[in-house]
Amino acid sequence: SVDENKLVEDAIRGMLEKLDPHSSYATAKETKAMNEPLNGSFDGIGVQFNMVDDTLLVIQPVTNGPSEKVGIIAGDRIVAVNDTAISGVKMSKEEIMKRLRGPKGTTVNLTIVRRGIKDKLIFKVKRDKIPVTTMDAAYMIRPGIGYIRLGSFGLTSHKEVTIAMDSLKKKGMKDLIFDLEDNGGGYLQAAAQIANEFLQKGDLIVYTSGRAAPRQEYKAQANGRWRKGKVVVLTNEFTASAAEIVSGAIQDQDRGVVVGRRTFGKGLVQRPLTFDDGSEIRLTIAHYYTPSGRCIQKPYKKGDRLDYAMDLDKRYKHGEFTNQDSIHLSDSLKYYTLRKHRVVYGGGGI
Template sequence: MIKRFSLLILALSTISCIGAQRQSEANKKLSLAEFAISNLYVDNVDESKLVEDAIRGMLEKLDPHSSYMTPEETKEMNEPLQGNFDGIGIQFNMVKDTLYVVQTVAGGPSEKVGILAGDRIIAVNDTAIAGVKMKNTDIMKRLRGPRGSKVNVSILRRGINEPLTFRITRGQIPIYSIDASYMANKNTGYVRLSRFSASTGKEFSDALKRLKKEGMKNLIIDLQGNGGGYLNAAIDVAQELLANDEIITYTQGRRSPRTDYKAKSSGLFKDGNVIILVDESSASASEIVSGAIQDWDRGLIVGRRTFGKGLVQRPIPMPDGSMIRLTISRYYTPSGRSIQKPYQKGDSEEYFKDIVERYNKGELTNADSIHFPDSLKYKTLINERTVYGGGGIMPDYFIPLDTTRFTDYHRDLIAKGILNQFIISYIDKNRKELTTTYKNNVTTFLDDFTVNDKLLKELISFAEKDKVKYNEEQFKKSEPIIKEQLKALIARDIFDMTAYYRVMNQFNDSYSKALEIINDPQKYNTLLKIKK
């Protein structure tokens, strides 16, 4: 343990360019304290946990984003960003302690052996997972495994009395960063990015090529709720939109000299109107892309001020697979704005309460509640529009958070998973009729399917069985969003995520306003202050 602790000190010393031949006084104190506790303390101690707690304690005194992760946490963090993992290839939901297959990954291991949407997995390798209140993480551990390994699953399928057994050979399962891409109208393409991962650049360029073939002249990029990811992925996305050699972002820190990241000449969409949708949960890589597009007057930002995460972490791997993510510099937009919002060292709790404070101050619902001092004013690089620093990216067109449709009744339906469970039950009974009626035609479904009173009454009854008491006043207030979410969930289950967002976007104020602005040249140009 002492050897491991010394290796940690040595690694940190090397990274910070302190190539001393002997430990500093501070490092000696750390080593001596750990040695004394592990060898002299009155009770037995877990030396591994002791060192981990010491590392966490040091990092917590720095900034909100420097962190320590165990080997398990490191693996869980990396999988979505690396773009794939090894498993059986299903999307599932837990319904009353039973794993319900929502969709199989096209061409994946489960689809190849004949597992279908609507199947219930009740056992994995002879271990029951249904009705035993097993955690989702424990179930996933049983289903995932090395590529090429095999797993036996027992399935219950509607219309078949006896369980079916499948032997699945695990394979590489892709994790996509684009949730949806489609033509919003004959001229405007829409792409929703959920994360910036290793595969984002290729996914984005593939989507642009396909949409351009379908007639795209304008582009809406949806980064609402996108918490970020890899810097390189943000560069890949931004350089498809910017001119050659334009700075996308730069980083700089106490011991990290300024590094510029620039666009290359091979971008696929360097002309045409662009709007990026953001909100208070858009962070990091989302803010890099948004800041670059705004600063170069390449397009407009629509929504609400972004989170303000502009600290750069360097991963420092430990010998046991754990990792330190240490902040080494800051991200800046091309005009010189720091993306990082202010913080007090060692006070992460207040830092992450910032969104709540914005809501309490009215910043999420009223643009007049947002104030910036003159010292935070910057000018965009082409049209010299006024933009603001001080953390996050302030949109060019503000969209207030709509709180009028949300009630306690609706919150309970969501929090207890009632909507998801109800739709799973509904589709389970009506899948054949739905697929026959709409025959994989999303447009027909969007135009013709309606959530009628009968379906709503069934939902109310279903919810009451789960002890969500019906409240007529609150139900009527939330009815539009409940109907929207029910239709979107049905679309997702019988089609795909793109169909889900095509429904949800019909009620998304930011999306609607973006579509209006981007198809009105006069309004778009006025907001951009394009000089004629």
């Protein structure tokens, strides 16, 4: 039989692919999965885990989370959920996650194998809200130099970063390494809030402009808490979107230097159109520009997603990932930072 819903979904995806590389359609399930890591929390049992030899190995229970409260510890192996075996049956990670997660307040029985204990253990876990953090690390590298690594820009990112900044300042931080390598982006609001912490009130962070969308500027709303110490931003080819906005603002405002490889070049402004069933279309309406006027979005051929997808492969073949100063750009792509008038280049990415 023909699945009419799937036919419609495939038709929508096919049409959107002809517009640009990032206009897209997502089902309700896909939309929820995309937004969950950025929204600050989800309902579940509260464990960090890896799949080892077809078995779920608990790396660490979330502090004060449901699993820790009932006594589950690091090293435990979850072999069954509600009497259904999940170990040794080649069950997909997605299916296991589906069985573990559920609405707050519901319960799930977990069968545990623990090292040093012969019999299997049964734990009844009451699901709860599990916080999702976006900051991977924050510590002092050496006296005077702090390090913060941010994995994405979510609803809690600004609070996480400011708490880390205040803590590191108390430990004597005078200069900061801000690691945005492999940061694929997230919410514009979070990016603007975090960039604000490095800038003075009124400094331009980013602006958007499109054919049918007039220029809209995002400026620092107050003096940031880290306006004076030296800043180094680390980037690579997987630094994208919101992470490029922050990198570009710090660079163009001469607030710090960017060290690493050229960033991904994802700078399309997308407007979400949500349908009654929870599915969503994300439609490109404008481009992001750094304070100096550089377009963050790398060039693309309309409707040719394969060529776009091969960009990183081309960079590798040109030696960009392995050879110093392998990028040679045209003078027509020259821009200048706003205070010290240093040369920076456009053409996509930072």
